[in-house]
Amino acid sequence: CRGTLFAELLRVPPDLARALNHAYAIYQEPDEQALGTYLSLSLLTIGAGVVLPFLAVPLLLWLGFGQFVEYGDLVLQVSLVLAVAVAIESLGSVARMLLEKELHFGSVGAMQFVAFALGYIPAIWLALQGAGVWSLIAHVYTYYMLQLVGSLWLLWRMGHRVWQVRWRLDRALARHFLRYSGTVGIGFLATILLTRLDDFFIMTFVGVGVLGFYDRAYRTAQWPSTLLAALTARIAFFTYARLQDDVARLQRSVALVVWLIIMLALPLALAIFIAAPDIVLLLYGENWLPAALFLRILVLFAVVRPLWKTPAICLLPSVSRA
Known part of the structure; x- marks a missing residue:
């Protein structure tokens, strides 16, 4: 759990880059x-x-990180490898943001679907060779690289002006973007820390075994919100950003998103609640059946989460003024 928290903290600069995407x-x-x-x-x-993890990891090794965190040395190695992968992801997110700002959601969605499917080819091959965790990392690298290349190709194909622009840093605009993205970035970091607190408390006061059941149930319960976020979050954000000066149309857009979430989330959550034991047995096997109780509890939260996550988290940043 501590190793996972360390890996999440390494995402602070990429999250700031994501906040810059919102600002622009x-x-x-x-x-x-x-x-x-x-x-x-x-x-x-x-x-x-990319630079900060490569500076932090040698220091943590010198301080004995691997001795007081289980699999600490492996966590640090994987963190360094993933730091480069996250940089590739961040570059791809910049390219996708430029496309989505022009409302090219269909092209971006199709590209991401193809990249996601192709990304599993090296992962499956390496897994069959017994590569373990590195097969998962291969999927991450392949997926992110395909997204980056695909996004750049779409920008070139659509004749986006990014290929002609001069990369000059205007100080006034930089302060404008950083003031906004700093606030949003702090929100991203707070979200990371808060969503890890439950894991920390369960591991500390109950045990690692129960944490395993809880974590499996938590991730399964997120299916409705993950699906809805993929369908609505990006479109909602850029729509709200365009309508931020038109209050009437903005209100109608928010109401439509809330209605769509309710109509899709409730049936999905109800199905998961009723079939929780069967879902756990089918996906994870008999040994994981204790996770079914957690799944039924957490899926109730998963119904509510999209109602505040998509409208609120998309609405507030998209209509804020830096």
Whole structure:
């Protein structure tokens, strides 16, 4: 759990880069100067996300991290490898943001679907060779790289002006973007820490075995919200950003998103609640059946989560003023 928390903290610079995406997405005057400033800041932030882990890991090894955290040395090795993967993901998110700001959701969605499917090919092959955790890392690298290449190809195919812009950092615009993204980035970090607290408390006061059942149930219970986020979150954010000065249309858009979430989330959650033991048995086997009780409890939370996550988390950043 501590190793997982360390890995999550390494995502702070990438999360700041994601916050910069939000800042540029809601900017109402996306001229060449703004685009150049945004790209420059994003590249600096993503670069920091690669450099910092390579500075922190040797220090942690010297302090004996591997001795007081189970599999600590492996966690650090994987964290370094994933730091580069996350940088690739962040670069891809910048390219996708430029596409989605122009509302090219269909092309981006199709590209991501193809990348996700192809990403499993090396992972499955390595898993059959007994590569263990490295087969999962191969999937991550392949998926992120295909997304990056696919997004850049879409930008080139659509003739986006990113290929002609001069990457110049305007100080006033940089302060504008950083002021907004700093606030949003703190929110991302707080979310990371809060969503890990339950794991920490269960492991500390109950035990690792129960944590395993809880974690499996938690991840399964997130299926409704994960599916709904994939369907609505990105579209809702950019729609809200475009309508931030039109209150009437903005209200109708929020109401439509809430209605869509309720109509989709409730049937999914009800099905998971009723069939929880069968789902656990089918997916994970008889040894994991104790997770069914946790699944029934957590799926109730999973119904409520999309109601605040998609409208609120998309609405507040998209209509905020830096």
